[in-house]
Amino acid sequence: MVTGKHSPHILLVNPWITDFAAYNFWIKPLGLLYIASLLRESGFQVTLIDCLDFYSKTKKLGDGNFFKTKIVKPLPLRSIPRHYSRYGIPEELLLKRLSMIEEKPGIIGITSGMTYWYPGVFRAIEITKTFFKKVPVVLGGIYATLCYDHARKHSGADIVFKSGNELEVLKLFSRLMGLSLKTHHSKFLTDIFPSFNLYSHLDYVCIATSRGCPFRCTYCASPILSKGFFRRDPFKVVEEIQYWTTLHRVNNIAFYDDALLIEPSKHFIPIMKEVIQKGIHCNFHTPNALHIKEIDQTVADLLFQGGFRTIRLGFESSDEAMQIETGRKVNNQEFLQTVRHLRRAGYSGEEIGVYIMAGLPGQRVGEAEESIAFVREAGAQPILVEYSPIPHTPLFEKAKQFSQFDIENEPLFQNNSIFPCQWDGFTLADFRRLKEEIRREAMV
Ligand code: SF4
Known part of the structure; x- marks a missing residue:
């Protein structure tokens, strides 16, 4: 539990996939949802925006196609003769969801998946930073861990976080917000469920x-x-x-x-x-x-x-x-x-x-x-x-x-x-x- 401020607010974002192809084989940002649970349990207020939570078609078993928007290929991939897309919600929808947030967050936490999906991550950072000026953006996840130097140099995030341990993230967020934290959790989370209940609909x-x-x-x-x-x-x-x-x-x-x-x-x-x-x-x-x-x-x-x-x-x-x-x-x-x-x-x-x-x-x-x-x-x-x-x-x-x-x-x-x-x-x-x-x- 954090002490020092009433219900500090954190915005968590799962960014888009940018790729030549993508299919939703039951993709969800599990690490981010564990962080959300830890934060909520510790007294934080959490808003989740999952840019991938938007389907054009869902199959019977929950898998399905993502909604996609064709975009210009990043320069290094220009010679590849295939269409390149951003998978997930249209950009306007992200802006709409941001505008619906009533209380300005104290931190924006953004996760990342495959290393080569970073253009979607960078765009999410750019948009959220522009929307909530002066709010620090913390970037974590797979790309941030595997390509740490690249992410520090190019992502635009204020802090790039390397560890795959959710408890470390909780400590970092508390520190950044000037709060003192007490938690009973050990390094490996065994008795906490990820915050899937932040979604309005679950396939x-x-x-x-x-x-x-x-x-x-x-x-x-x-x-x-x-x-x-x-x-x-x-x-x-x-x-x-x-x-x-x-x-x-x-x-x-x-x-x-x-x-x-x-x-x-x-x-x-x-x-x-x-x-x-x-x-x-x-x-x-x-x-x-x-x-x-x-x-x-x-x-x-x-x-x-x-x-x-x-x-x-x-x-x-x-x-x-x-x-x-x-x-x-x-x-x-x-x-x-x-x-x-x-x-x-x-x-x-x-x-x-x-x-x-x-x-x-x-x-x-x-x-x-x-x-x-x-x-x-x-x-x-x-x-x-x-x-x-x-x-x-x-x-x-x-x-x-x-x-x-x-x-x-x-x-x-x-x-x-x-x-x-x-x-x-x-x-x-x-x-x-x-x-x-x-x-x-x-x-x-
Ligand atoms: S290390 Fe080998 S066995 Fe283990 S998850 Fe990776 S591919 Fe599978």
């Missing part, structure tokens, strides 16, 4: 039952964004699921965990047994990939019986050398076994989506083709994803040497849509051909 919510991942895959940002691996109390997790499904009638929940299934007997199995025992009916989704080697028959059955509708497996490649080189999170035998478990549990092949990575530095197209064939033969559905070079990951160094783009100094070039590590052995045309073949195959 879905997201949940994080853990933070971080014990693996260290060379292409992945998880170990950089979350130091260590922490899990919540399984019963608190079920309480949260029940809260959203009963009190707010939410039918779709996306798990944001990087490592939901690690040591399932301690975490996932008690969670799902309790969900089933309580008769909770909900569609669950795992847009972040599941750990293949943790799925035995018990886990597969619980996934199916518990209501997991969107299964995504993080396989990446059937090439054994590549599996070893990038972190050994899975091998081919484990993958085949898992697909068998999932099929036996009741999933059809189309329902088991398997991520395969395309465009890693030095990767040949033939390797991706073999991986696609391997997944199909196993009876699952390949999903080809372009590699995005992420600063500070071990593979970024190799990508820097390999890419024809200046991915080190210009985050826009880290965009997977431009296929940053394309070369003669794996061109963008190759990638598009494979994508099209997968699409056509899925329609048969």
Whole structure:
């Protein structure tokens, strides 16, 4: 609880996505919503503006297209022959929402997502700063953490915040407003629910039952964004699921965990047994990939019986050398076994989506083709994803040497849509051909 001022006011903003393409796979600014909860619990008044909370069409399971506005491409991307858009609310709507705020905020907190989405972040900073002159803007989130120097130099924010720890943000906000703070929370938040109730309408919510991942895959940002691996109390997790499904009638929940299934007997199995025992009916989704080697028959059955509708497996490649080189999170035998478990549990092949990575530095197209064939033969559905070079990951160094783009100094070039590590052995045309073949195959 803060002392020193009556209900200090904070404006939190989730900015737009700016990209060649974007789809709403249950995107919500979970970190920002945790910060909102902490602030409210500590006596702050919070206003949330989510620039992405605006749809042109929503599908049955809560996912859907964002509303988009075509915009001029940033200069470094001018040569890319694709349309570029701002996804989310029209700018006028942001201005309207700002004008409806009755009390001037003491701080504006803005989050950020993918590094190459920064133009939308900068625009949100510019607009809010112009609207609320002299109010300090604090920028946090993924881009701010991974591209800290770039954000400090170019974003226009007064403070760029690097830590992924919400409690540190709470302390910073209290300090900036000259307030003294007492909080009972520890470093990892276990007993607080994110502030989804700041939304007027909810098609879905997201949940994080853990933070971080014990693996260290060379292409992945998880170990950089979350130091260590922490899990919540399984019963608190079920309480949260029940809260959203009963009190707010939410039918779709996306798990944001990087490592939901690690040591399932301690975490996932008690969670799902309790969900089933309580008769909770909900569609669950795992847009972040599941750990293949943790799925035995018990886990597969619980996934199916518990209501997991969107299964995504993080396989990446059937090439054994590549599996070893990038972190050994899975091998081919484990993958085949898992697909068998999932099929036996009741999933059809189309329902088991398997991520395969395309465009890693030095990767040949033939390797991706073999991986696609391997997944199909196993009876699952390949999903080809372009590699995005992420600063500070071990593979970024190799990508820097390999890419024809200046991915080190210009985050826009880290965009997977431009296929940053394309070369003669794996061109963008190759990638598009494979994508099209997968699409056509899925329609048969
Ligand atoms: S297992 Fe998944 S989340 Fe963990 S480091 Fe590897 S890719 Fe990242």
